[in-house]
Amino acid sequence: MPSNDSCAPLIALRDLHLSFADTRVLRGIDLDVQRGQAVSIIGPSGSGKSTLLRCITGLLRPQRGQIRVGDTAVHELRSDAEFIALRKRVGFVFQQYNLFPHLSVLENLTIAPCKVLGRERREAQDEARRLLGKVRLEHKEHAYPGELSGGQQQRVAIARALAMRPELILFDEVTSALDPETVGEVLRTIRELIEEGMTCVLVTHEMRFAEEISDAVYFTEHGVIVEHGSPRQLFNEPRSPRTRAFLQHALGRGERERRPLVPAGAAAR
Amino acid sequence: MATELSLGSRAAPDRLRRHAGKILALAALLVWLAAGAPPREVFAPLWEWSPALLKGFALNILISLLAIGLGTLLGLAIGALNLSPLRLLRLPGWLWVQAFRNAPLLVLIYFTTYVFPFEIRVAGHYLPFPDWLKVTLGLALPASANVAEVFRGAVASIPATQWEAARSLGFGRGQILRAIILPQCCKRMLPPWMNLYAVITMGTALASLVGVHDLIDTAQIATNTVNRVGFTVLIYASVLGLFFAYCYPISRFTRYLERRHAFQ
Numbered sequence A: 001m002p003s004n005d006s007c008a009p010l011i012a013l014r015d016l017h018l019s020f021a022d023t024r025v026l027r028g029i030d031l032d033v034q035r036g037q038a039v040s041i042i043g044p045s046g047s048g049k050s051t052l053l054r055c056i057t058g059l060l061r062p063q064r065g066q067i068r069v070g071d072t073a074v075h076e077l078r079s080d081a082e083f084i085a086l087r088k089r090v091g092f093v094f095q096q097y098n099l100f101p102h103l104s105v106l107e108n109l110t111i112a113p114c115k116v117l118g119r120e121r122r123e124a125q126d127e128a129r130r131l132l133g134k135v136r137l138e139h140k141e142h143a144y145p146g147e148l149s150g151g152q153q154q155r156v157a158i159a160r161a162l163a164m165r166p167e168l169i170l171f172d173e174v175t176s177a178l179d180p181e182t183v184g185e186v187l188r189t190i191r192e193l194i195e196e197g198m199t200c201v202l203v204t205h206e207m208r209f210a211e212e213i214s215d216a217v218y219f220t221e222h223g224v225i226v227e228h229g230s231p232r233q234l235f236n237e238p239r240s241p242r243t244r245a246f247l248q249h250a251l252g253r254g255e256r257e258r259r260p261l262v263p264a265g266a267a268a269r
Numbered sequence B: 001m002a003t004e005l006s007l008g009s010r011a012a013p014d015r016l017r018r019h020a021g022k023i024l025a026l027a028a029l030l031v032w033l034a035a036g037a038p039p040r041e042v043f044a045p046l047w048e049w050s051p052a053l054l055k056g057f058a059l060n061i062l063i064s065l066l067a068i069g070l071g072t073l074l075g076l077a078i079g080a081l082n083l084s085p086l087r088l089l090r091l092p093g094w095l096w097v098q099a100f101r102n103a104p105l106l107v108l109i110y111f112t113t114y115v116f117p118f119e120i121r122v123a124g125h126y127l128p129f130p131d132w133l134k135v136t137l138g139l140a141l142p143a144s145a146n147v148a149e150v151f152r153g154a155v156a157s158i159p160a161t162q163w164e165a166a167r168s169l170g171f172g173r174g175q176i177l178r179a180i181i182l183p184q185c186c187k188r189m190l191p192p193w194m195n196l197y198a199v200i201t202m203g204t205a206l207a208s209l210v211g212v213h214d215l216i217d218t219a220q221i222a223t224n225t226v227n228r229v230g231f232t233v234l235i236y237a238s239v240l241g242l243f244f245a246y247c248y249p250i251s252r253f254t255r256y257l258e259r260r261h262a263f264q
């Protein structure tokens, strides 16, 4: 098979199947992400989006199918060392932030570079401070996660992933647990990353954001990709009636949330 | 400044009211002692015996401290064994914990007292192995099993998302335990560990049953010697008071730590 390195995808999933006991969560997923792209995955709750991201970084093992991240065949990895080598290259940001509560913000950012990458402490701290500046939290380096707002914690979590200098970052509904006021500050951080050329895979319920920043959007339901395409095509002219129904529902809700200033009487008509 | 002062003066009567019950009980005890028994006949021997009683209690405390120290070291080692991914390594730890957590303290004390010899041979020398040390071992065994269990509970109480976050950053299993999980466990382990210490301290009262000259044993000798009802009541009240004075602050501090932990 002829393959050209410059256009071989950074992530390629082929016919991914995964079940938990009797529940078939992934039922044949194909997905490609080119280097430097931002790809969004949308779909109803329980459709297997988080499971998909966990497979990419080797936190879950599919029963069938292939996962390639660059030159690594993730589905063939066996040893801890191989998985660690993969995870050094793949950042992961969780819905619930999952910062380490016993460490200060700065330590949260330096612990993995020091212990996993063996970086010099000083160097790691300088880099951490630079990243905190990037997510606009330079004044919080000595705070503990419990003292920060949700949006601040999530930005620290993004900085923590960046501190490993990953090739790509997976975002799993990173704004779903946030107050509406703080969603914006996190989306802004992600947008800046994408503009700098970081490869990003985002599972998100923020349809407007996905439409604006994505190079490609995948719609999944019941463990299969129903449809994928450019954001313009998928959001404006969805081919599948399933996609149309989902978008109608999701955008309808989004519109309502986005107009909090409209008086209740006016909205009710 | 003014507000602080007014706060302080308001807190004082509050505290008085909160402790009113205890103060009343203490006063009632004193009145009963004063009315029900001729004080000089009773208090004079108590004064005489008090150095011996305190010496006995010092032995109780020594036993409790050694037992919890030994039990903690052993328990953490067993707890670490129980975290091993290998079943073969976990099995002995599991057996140890089950055996010594589910045995009555007194049985374990009899066990260590009669199983071990009264002296042991180390490098050609015979070292005495006194009964109080055997009792210490008898208490250290259940302490170790309980510490291992407290440790297991603390590790299990750390949410799985912490493991997942650390794994996604490329940490290995041992690194996650050492850098992420165990530091978070220490704080959670402290209250149950202090609880255990209070239980072990009270367990040292059993030492008298195998002939260790502890506080209870001394009290028994004293009552037999003086042989007066008022004195017997008083001396056991003092024994109770000594244990209470030692264990109550520990349990209060434990409660304080638990509450602080709950609010975090």
Ligand SMILES: Nc1ncnc2c1ncn2[C@@H]1O[C@H](COP(=O)(O)OP(=O)(O)OP(=O)(O)O)[C@@H](O)[C@H]1O
Pocket (backbone or CB within 6 Å): A020, A023, A025, A044, A045, A046, A047, A048, A049, A050, A051, A052, A173
């Ligand atoms: N560890 C697990 N064991 C058993 N079932 C699981 C496990 N993790 C997920 N599932 C199930 O797999 C299905 C898909 O879960 P997943 O978290 O991937 O969905 P999702 O698309 O991310 O949903 P959401 O939008 O709510 O986050 C769900 O039905 C869930 O109950």
Ligand SMILES: [Mg+2]
Pocket (backbone or CB within 6 Å): A049, A050, A051, A172, A173
């Ligand atoms: Mg999810």
